[in-house]
Amino acid sequence: MIVIKRKPLEEILNYIEGHNKILVLGCQECPYGCVTGGEEAVKKLAEEIKNKMIDLGKSIEILEKTLIRLCELRYVKSINDLIKDVKAIVTLSCGVGVNLIADIYFEIEVYPGMNTLFLGAELREGIFIEKCRACGDCIVGYTAGLCPITRCPKNMLNGPCGGCKNGVCEVRKGLPCVWYQIIKRLKKRGKLEKLMEIWEAKDWRSLYGKGIRELREELGVENKN
Amino acid sequence: MKIKTNLQKVLESGQFAVTAEIDPPKNADPELIKEKAKWLKGYVDAVNITDSPRATVKMSSLAGAVILQKENIEPVMHITCRDRNRIAIQSDLLGASALGVKNILCLTGDYVTFGDHPQAKPVFDLDSIQLISLVKNLSEGRYFNKKEVKGKHPYFFIGAVENPFADPLEFRPIRLAKKIKAGARFIQTQIVYNLERFEKFIKLCEDFGILEKVYILAGIAPPKSLKMLKYIKESKIPGIEVPDELIRRMESAKDEKEEGINIAVEIIERVKENPGVRGIHLMPIGWEFIVPEIVKRAKLYPRPKIC
Numbered sequence A: 001m002i003v004i005k006r007k008p009l010e011e012i013l014n015y016i017e018g019h020n021k022i023l024v025l026g027c028q029e030c031p032y033g034c035v036t037g038g039e040e041a042v043k044k045l046a047e048e049i050k051n052k053m054i055d056l057g058k059s060i061e062i063l064e065k066t067l068i069r070l071c072e073l074r075y076v077k078s079i080n081d082l083i084k085d086v087k088a089i090v091t092l093s094c095g096v097g098v099n100l101i102a103d104i105y106f107e108i109e110v111y112p113g114m115n116t117l118f119l120g121a122e123l124r125e126g127i128f129i130e131k132c133r134a135c136g137d138c139i140v141g142y143t144a145g146l147c148p149i150t151r152c153p154k155n156m157l158n159g160p161c162g163g164c165k166n167g168v169c170e171v172r173k174g175l176p177c178v179w180y181q182i183i184k185r186l187k188k189r190g191k192l193e194k195l196m197e198i199w200e201a202k203d204w205r206s207l208y209g210k211g212i213r214e215l216r217e218e219l220g221v222e223n224k225n
Numbered sequence B: 001m002k003i004k005t006n007l008q009k010v011l012e013s014g015q016f017a018v019t020a021e022i023d024p025p026k027n028a029d030p031e032l033i034k035e036k037a038k039w040l041k042g043y044v045d046a047v048n049i050t051d052s053p054r055a056t057v058k059m060s061s062l063a064g065a066v067i068l069q070k071e072n073i074e075p076v077m078h079i080t081c082r083d084r085n086r087i088a089i090q091s092d093l094l095g096a097s098a099l100g101v102k103n104i105l106c107l108t109g110d111y112v113t114f115g116d117h118p119q120a121k122p123v124f125d126l127d128s129i130q131l132i133s134l135v136k137n138l139s140e141g142r143y144f145n146k147k148e149v150k151g152k153h154p155y156f157f158i159g160a161v162e163n164p165f166a167d168p169l170e171f172r173p174i175r176l177a178k179k180i181k182a183g184a185r186f187i188q189t190q191i192v193y194n195l196e197r198f199e200k201f202i203k204l205c206e207d208f209g210i211l212e213k214v215y216i217l218a219g220i221a222p223p224k225s226l227k228m229l230k231y232i233k234e235s236k237i238p239g240i241e242v243p244d245e246l247i248r249r250m251e252s253a254k255d256e257k258e259e260g261i262n263i264a265v266e267i268i269e270r271v272k273e274n275p276g277v278r279g280i281h282l283m284p285i286g287w288e289f290i291v292p293e294i295v296k297r298a299k300l301y302p303r304p305k306i307c
């Protein structure tokens, strides 16, 4: 899932300073799996803003809306009527949503209400951990399903570096050395051969694209050239 | 042009090599390098100059290498993958060669959060093994993209590092073999205090058949004081192992400095007995002036004169 976290109220208040009518726009939990950008989060933020405004002796009108997905054009367009006299939108979605809304409604000020943290897994309630950097050319088929692009701080492809001790990474206590795990697993499976060879340098265009990455189904990924 | 370096000649002639390492200063003063280097001159075959160790801003290793050359000291220039991508590294290597630098040591580099600018964007475009291939390619007249270098191309004597104390132990020789295959001719090891583990590692390398293919220089850091040893042990500087026994020995020493020298000399004598260990690499960490004493006591002085 895309792991996101609400920005501090103060930052959001700074953005909307001077506006007396705003839209707080949420994103329902989607198949791509954002956490807590939905209806409840919208309601909560709207309330927090209103309370603060009351404290400050100001007034503000807040529209609340939650769409199925802020990252799909067909759903986003449904707010056309809603935003007629709205001058600012605060989105509670990942960065994709903010950017898409800002692209379409370019005359309205669009502000992120969330920080987009990473692509991760939820291990227990409230515990998320990064698993993938969407590098565009997945190599975990050779690394026992464990991603060194994400989980090795030095992005080693010929690991482990000299900082691996007792399976722990030198960079941080409690961070397992992913290369240690990869080797242990592949060895058990009798599949260490790939690691006996020099792993060539990565073509980072699959991650950085040429400018940005695009996918047009009929053309394939437009990253290079 | 393929002119061999002094370090290369010493190693290839089968003599036991001695190198030492200095960190460049955290400012723009060349005198600080000269000051450290003067203790080493004549007592080592080449002097390593590090590349922003511990991810901390220091004078560049290229500048440091050139300053050493002006003092008639042969440098070993360190290059890490942390701060530069394949473009910058190749540009620096062309520059280094143009300025006469010929020994290159390839490392991955400490992670940025260890250093004084933890906010920095880590680069790590390549890892150390890919970096070795890059230096080798350039040495053979090809850029990393395999295109030919038109005109004068560099020639480098390529080194790399290995940590016998890192895990998994049984994979270390395999990884070392990859470094050799990529183009490393000499290998400096992490600081050796744990001789038992070091010897286990060398044995594994021997069994794996790679000892004849590379010159191994054992890393030696003379312990200046009990405090220093404890610091290394407790702060767990990545990859160094300090056995308790060594701490106890230092604790009961009357003169810590004298004991530190004894320890260094004993470790040198022990590592020398291992097949495949073809030299030592001294890391005096702020105790450069002791190098002549240690080299002499280890009976490694005078250094071979090679033309």
Ligand code: SF4
Pocket (backbone or CB within 6 Å): A131, A132, A133, A134, A135, A136, A137, A138, A139, A140, A147, A148, A149, A150
């Ligand atoms: S290799 Fe790339 S796509 Fe695969 S898990 Fe890692 S970052 Fe994600």
Ligand code: SF4
Pocket (backbone or CB within 6 Å): A151, A152, A153, A154, A155, A156, A159, A160, A161, A162, A163, A164, A165, A168, A169, A170, A171, A176, A177, A178, A179, A180
């Ligand atoms: S210890 Fe392992 S995970 Fe950490 S940087 Fe080194 S290879 Fe990567």
